[in-house]
Amino acid sequence: MHAITIPESGGPEVLQWAEVPDPVPAEGEVLIEVAASAVNRADLLQRQGFYDPPPGASPYPGLECSGRIAALGPGVAGWAVGDEVCALLAGGGYAEKVAVPAGQVLPVPDGVDLVTAAALPEVTATVWSNVFMVAHLRPGETLLVHGGASGIGTMAIQLAKAVGARVAVTAGSKEKLAFCGDLGADVLIDYREQDFAEEIQRATDGAGADVILDIMGAKYLERNVNSLAVSGRLAIIGMQGGVKGELNIATLLRKRAAVTATSLRARPVTEKTSIVAAVREHVWPLIGAGQVRPVVDRTLPMRDAGAAHQVLESSGHIGKVLLVR
Template sequence: MYAITIPVPGGPEALVWAEVPDPAPGAGEVLIDVVAAGVNRADVVQRQGFYDPPPGASPYPGLEVSGRIAALGAGVSGWAVGDEVCALLAGGGYAEKVCVPAGQVLPVPEGLDLVTAAALPEVTATVWSNVFMVGHLRPGETLLVHGGGSGIGTMAVQLGKAVGARVAVTAGGPEKLERCRELGADVLIDYREQDFVEELHKVTGGVGADVVLDIIGAKYLAQNIEALAVNGRLVIIGLQGGRTAEIDLTKLMLKRAAVAGTTLRARPLEEKAAIVAAVREHVWPLIAGGRVRPVVDRTLPVREAPEAHRVLEESTHVGKVLLTF
């Protein structure tokens, strides 16, 4: 088969289309003929040489795909050759074929085409596991989403609204904020022009956010704690603003607040399977019912993966960028 490889880490030009050995499904795995793959910031970091795949995972980038099942490994039940599916991966999505643990495979939601389904696994698993399984967002609470125009952000806005929360977003510029408003965001904050803590406290009467979903990390840590309500939960899923910061623990204690940091890629298979099962139970009906939809900024042929990475690094997109095979 052919895949996008990274012979030497570097810029987008480091992504090289090359012939590589075909994968074969092991016990408990399915082999998927890939139709489309989602592009994520984790892929960019891996290309730069700073995010190696977990042990045993494919060395090629790509954390989510859609396609058709080509073969079943020993012990797999509930799936058949030819089934149209999408899947959450630990790596290997930028390839014509990929092997996936069966517990990380999902059916294509009713009413959705196969290519667009590639936009779903990573964002739905990330948002559901962090906002709901870790952050315990409840109806009537306020959710603050940083990077509201990203793939994760556009899904977090919709799922927050679907469960009856008030959703605030930060994004750069009026165009991205308008797209967030169209998806249901109640509070729009331009981080380039506004202080998100000040704006959030204005609209909440000084209460703050019950849950903050953060992709920035160190740069926003102190502000995120200021933005939290009493008993608030800050969930950090990205480090675009650095890894190290100091906080005033008194503020955290007085608010009885919690700070959690999570990753998805390196979790044990049983944890990923539990997250995927929860997504299928809770999110797939919302998609089938039209209440939640994947937001796709653009699709590009897989050989244009370097251009896809440039788009992500420029942050001009809204929603997901997909590669098609």
């Protein structure tokens, strides 16, 4: 088969479409003939040499895909060759075929075409596990989403609104903020011109956000904690703004607040299986009913993955960038 390989760390130009050995599904795995994959920030970090795949994972980038099941490994039940699916991966999505644990596979939701389904596994699993399974966002609460126009952000807005929460977002352009508003965001904050901490206090009459979903890390840590409501929960899922920050424990104690930080890729298969099962139970019906939809900025040929990485690095996109075979 062919896959995008990374012969050496570097810029988008190092990505190469090359012939590699076919994967073979192990016990409990299925083999998927890939129709499409999606580009995530983790793929850029892997290309740069900062985020190696977990032990035993495919060396090729790509944390999600859609396609058709081509073969079943020993012990797999509930799936059949030819089923149209999408899947959460530890790697290997930028390829013609990928082997994945059966518990990380999802049926293509009603109303979504096979290619577009590649935009769903990573964002739905990330948002549901952090915002709902960890931070326990409830109806009537306020969620602040940093990077509201990203793949993660556009999904977080929709899921939070679907359960009856109020949503505030940050983004860096009027176009992106307008798109977030069209998705249902109630409070639109331009981080280039406004202080989000001041704006969230103003929007909540000083109460603060009950849950914050953060992709920035250190740069926003102090202001995020200051922006939390009493019993607020800060969920950190990225470190685009650095890895080391100062945490005021007194503020955290006074607010009886919590700070969590999670990643998805390196979790054990059992944990990913639980998250994927929760996504299928809670998110897939919302997609089927048209309350939630994948947001795709553009599709590019998989062999042009370098160009897709450039799109993400320039932050010129809204939603997901897909790679199509």
